[in-house]
Amino acid sequence: MLEPAPGLLADILAGLEAAGERRAVRSLLSGRTAAYAGGIAATAAAGAVGALLLAHRARERRLALAS
Numbered sequence: 001m002l003e004p005a006p007g008l009l010a011d012i013l014a015g016l017e018a019a020g021e022r023r024a025v026r027s028l029l030s031g032r033t034a035a036y037a038g039g040i041a042a043t044a045a046a047g048a049v050g051a052l053l054l055a056h057r058a059r060e061r062r063l064a065l066a067s
Contacts, residue, residue, distance in 0.1 A: 009053060016046040
């Protein structure tokens with residue numbers, strides 16, 4: 001199984017979060033509230049996916065160590 005380099009997932013999620021925040025600020029300044037809400041939703045979704053992936057990887061490691 002391919003395993004990403006340490007910190008790669010965190011870097012990707014940080015980039016997604018930063019992009020979402022920039023989009024949200026830009027939308028807020030231009031008055032497009034739907035786009036603002038979309039930017040927040042995208043950032044929240046990226047964070048949730050990242051948390052699930054990290055939890056899954058941690059569980060796999062614990063199971064591998066227990067074997």
